[in-house]
Amino acid sequence: MAYASLLSLAQTLEQILHPQDQSLNLHHTEQQIMRCLHEKVNFLVDFLDVISPKSSENIRDLEGRIRDAAYEAEDTIESNMSNQIVSELEQKYNGLQKVLQELASISEDLVKMKEWNDIEIVKPRNTYPSARSTNRSAVVGIRDEIECVVNKLTRSSSDLSIISVVGMPGLGKTTVARKVYKEPNIASHFDVCAWATVSQNYFEQEVLSRLLHSIRNLNHESNQESIEKLAENLYKSLKDKRYLIVLDDVWDKEIVLKVKNWLPHDCIGSRILLTNRHKNIASYVDPNCYVHQMRFLSDYESWSLLQHLVFGEERCPPELVKIGRMISRNCGGIPLPLILIGGVLYKAERTQSYWIYVEEHTNTGLSIEVLNLLSFVTFSYNQLPHHLRACFLYMGVLPEDYEIRRSKLIKLWVANRFIKPDRSKSLEEVAEDYLNDLVDRNLIMVRGWSYRGEVKTCCIHDILRDFCQTKTKEKFNSDVKNLPDVHDNLRQVSMLTELKNQIPKFDLANNRDLRVRSVTYYFHNSPHDILFVKSFQLLRILDALTIWFDKFPVEIVELETLRFIALTYWAKHRIPSSISKLRNLETLILNPGKLRSIFNTSFLPLEIWKMSRLRHLLFVRSFLPYPTDALNGGTFVSLENLQTLTNVINFRWTEEVIQMMPNLKKLVISYEHDGRTEWSSYCFDNFVHLLQLEVLKCFFLGKSYIKYQDPLPVNFAFPQKLRRLTLSGCRLSWKSMTVVGSLSKLEVLKLKYHAFEGPLWESNDGEFRRLKLLLIHMTDLEHWKVDETHFPSLERLSLQYCYDLAEIPSGIGKIPTLQKIELCECSTSVVTSAKFIEEEKTRFGNNGFQVVAL
Structure with missing residues (x-):
């Protein structure tokens, strides 16, 4: 630190x-x-x-x-x-x-x-080589284990049965389970697959919520429901379907019994797959369960894995082979140490002297039974350059097995000031480099990837988390289970459990000088529990999304050092103008919780335009006042640092306003047409002046949510840096698509709810040169004329509720980069044409191509 x-x-x-x-x-x-x-x-x-x-x-x-x-x-x-x-x-x-x-x-x-x-x-x-960890991943030594588990899951038994993958920490239980979960045979055998990570400290609501989220892709707000309601929804979602339920990292046998009781028992071959450290957990619920014991890797497999982690498809230089074999043998046949040391060697100089140094520091002389995995974590940490250490150690603040979105993690790193400024890049871009470096070193695990190959969500292995917490316990982090233990040197406070009336025991009168800089809640607590943060006069981060407020907690505006605020509250009350006292605020995230209607709009004060350090404003639905006073010589300043603005309503993009937000990179906006306001008054053609904009989502709603409004006038113009574009409800003519197709950097295009209308779309040469993902949702399109040269980089096509479309053009199937076609509620002829494309791809050797029914 x-x-x-x-x-x-x-x-x-x-x-x-x-x-x-x-x-x-x-x-x-x-x-x-x-x-x-x-x-x-x-x-x-x-x-x-x-x-x-x-x-x-x-x-x-x-x-x-x-x-x-x-x-x-x-x-x-x-x-x-x-x-x-x-x-x-x-x-x-x-x-x-x-x-x-x-x-x-x-x-x-x-x-x-x-x-x-x-x-x-x-x-x-350069600590950020072009090769990425995804290119170095391999199934080395566990292919047979994956096949064994798949066979047990798909065998002919009709009863609901349990398969348990058991082994010591670091042997790769979760890796095997995830590989099994994604196997094509599993996807075709089961109607529904669902995953929930349980962990040592779990809540039944959270387990149910994760299973439902996995099935229905529901947001985690569903965990606000009662256990009974969630269990009922789970049962209904699985009834009369052959399902696979995965419970990862199970410590308590009772949760397995409860989950089994929540599930329908239809005798059609459904399965529960567990990963756990102890054999008796599954047998307690099902004495006849199959227990798969993870084995240690052989010396040959260990060296093969290490080679692949360090060199990918390249060959190891001959002078390093002998030392490399010794290093791999030191890891005791356990994948985790191999993965960690592989990350060290991948990023380091490939010299004999350095490899000898690594061999000497990994040669513990201990047997497998007593091998200290933390010593490998410690060595990996000590090999980190100093600028990465705090970012890695911060992962210890997160709950066990917690997946955090890349975008939020980066904002937290920036708010904590872990990132060294670089004149050529924004702090967020530098933080992205740091994250990629930690991923390459195998210290942070990626759980979800974006369409562009970027990290979407990530987490940390339990053993690495234990190391982070031990390393930072005195000065940095505390999992507060007993608030009186908070001490003067503490910098980060994590509320990983419910407080349950512990606040009254915490005497704040004599603790006004506490140096706490960050307070994060990961479980639901009373709004009154948050008031104790008023004593932390130097607080930088308040992440309280799991706490529901009836109104904005105005007390926090006295904490002038705050840089990051995340809250969930019913936004019937306006955000107070006194929020402008937070002159250091960089990120403001407001979540309305379950109620996402027009009655839950965040009304921002005019004073928001005074907060020049704001970098990210994220809402579900908000009204941003037009800065009239600022343009008339008032005391307002530009939001020159603002990069993210999401879910603002009916905002006018005049040239003066755009000049006040010159560095905007992501914008999500919506327009609710009242039938009186002219579309031209919103100045859509000025989007082209948002020169740094990379992501734009634009939604148009009529007076009725069912009946669409009149088509928009064709006055859209987009900046050339745009990489992702979502349009909804525009009702533009397909002939206007050339405005979008000419965007040279566009990689993702989503067209929703009649974004474009008309029976015919004829694609043109030279357009959509970099487009990787195309989604068309709910359209009256009947005929689509295209050949493989029109979308030369397309990887994924998603068609949803395209009832009138006659077929997918054969030219789409000839695009060499195409990997997947997704269909949802489309005509029979569209399905037939997709299957024909799949057969053609297979016939020409592209066995990785998929047609998926959503």
């Missing part, structure tokens, strides 16, 4: 030395000490950037001193800044002088260690 604490302090100092708010000007003495601090901090950041990971052990004590000094300086500065009394910094002058002296002493010690060769300096290099 030394590096991260320095980065955070550097950004705080930068903000003070170059203030946007001129009322925060410093006196000469204060400016001098801030500049000296900034200089020392930047020196240490640059020094740590070039220290070899092999030197980590030698500077461990110095890292602790760096972290403590940086925390002390930033706490001192922000404590005074939050009170808006800058002159009081003089009262802390002596304290900051001591910090300066400490940083100077550390700098001298680092320079001496370098001169004495105790520290190895490495030349900075």
Whole structure:
């Protein structure tokens, strides 16, 4: 955390030395000490950037001193800044002088260690190779185990039965289960497949919700329902269907019994697949269950896996083979250490000296039975460059087996100031690089991929999470089960369990100086439980999406250091104008919960235009006032840092407004036509001036949600950087499609609810050169004329509720990149043409092509 604490302090100092708010000007003495601090901090950041990971052990004590000094300086500065009394910094002058002296002493010690060769300096290099982890994944050593489990699941027995995959941590139980779950034989054998990760600490509602989400693709808001209602919905979803239910990471036999009792027993060959560490869990529920014991990899399999993780399809250089075999043998036939060490070697220099160094540090001399997996995690962590360490350790804040969206994780890293600014990239882009690097090192697992091959959701292995929590327990993170244990050094607080009236035991009167910077709730608690955060005067992150508020908790606007807020509340009350007091706020996420109607609209105050540091505004439905006063010489400023704006209603995109949001990258908007307002007043043609826009979703609704409004005038114009476009309810003519087809970087196009209308669509040459995904949902299209040259990069075609379409053009089937066609409620002739394309693809050797009925 030394590096991260320095980065955070550097950004705080930068903000003070170059203030946007001129009322925060410093006196000469204060400016001098801030500049000296900034200089020392930047020196240490640059020094740590070039220290070899092999030197980590030698500077461990110095890292602790760096972290403590940086925390002390930033706490001192922000404590005074939050009170808006800058002159009081003089009262802390002596304290900051001591910090300066400490940083100077550390700098001298680092320079001496370098001169004495105790520290190895490495030349900075590109840490983000073009090859991605997905290209290095392989089923090595577990193919036979996958086939065995598939055979047991699909055998002829008609009774509901249980198959249990058992083994010690790190043997790959979940990997086998996931591979089985995605096997084509499983998809064709079972009518319904559902997955729920249970974990050590589980809630029955959450397990049911995850199963339903897996079946119906419902949002997690369904876990607000009672257990009885959720169980009833699960039963109805599975009745008279052959199903496969996967319960991953099961610790408690009772949950297996309960899930079995919730399911229909129709004697048609349904199955429950478990992964767990102990054999007796499944046998408690079903004495006749099949237990599949995971085996250890052989030396040959271990080396094969390690080679593939490091080199992919390339061959290992001959001079590294012998050392590599020794390294793989040190991993004891357990996949997890092999995966971790594979990540280390993949990112490191491929020299004999470094591989010998790795072999020496992985040779524990222990048997498989007592092999310490944490030692491999520790070694992998120590090989991380300093800029990645805090981002990795932050994963310990998450609940066990928790999948977090990439976009949210990146926003949290940025809000925590873990990301080093880069003049050529935004903080979010740099954070994306960090995430990809950690994925390449196999320290973060990807659970979902986007159509563009980007990480969509990710998580961390239980053993790695244990390491993160142990590593950061004193200074960084706490899984708060007993609030009186909160101590002065704590920086991150995670509410991983329900509080159950523990707040009254927590005496805040004597804890006004707590240095907590982040509070995150992962389970449902009372809105009153959140009020204790008022005592955390330096709080940066408040993630309380699991808590339901009747109104905006106005108390939090006094926490001026807040940078990230995520709340769930019934938005019948306006967001108070006092939110503009949060002058450091970067991300605001508001979720209305279950009620997603017109009666639950977030009304933003006009003062939102004063919050110049905002980067992301995410809502389900919101009204953003037009900044009239700002354009008439008011005290408003532009939202020049705003990158994300989602679900705003009926907003006018005048040139003046677009100039106030020049860096917008993602925009989700909707228009509800009242029959009186002219479409032209919304200035759709000005979209073309959003020069940084990459994602646009635009929805049009008529006065009635059933009857569509009049077609839009053809005055759309889109910026050339656009990569993803969703249009809904526009009722444009197919002849207007050339406006979309000419977008040179467009990769995803979704056309929903009569976005385009008319019986004929004739595609043109030279259009949609990069399009990978095309979705057409609910249209009156009858004939589609296209050949393979019109969509040369198309990988996936999805047709939904296209009742009038006669067939899928044969030219679509000739596109060499096409991998999948998805059909939902289409005509028989469309299904027939899709099957014909599948047969043709198979005949020409493309066995990976799929036609899927949604």
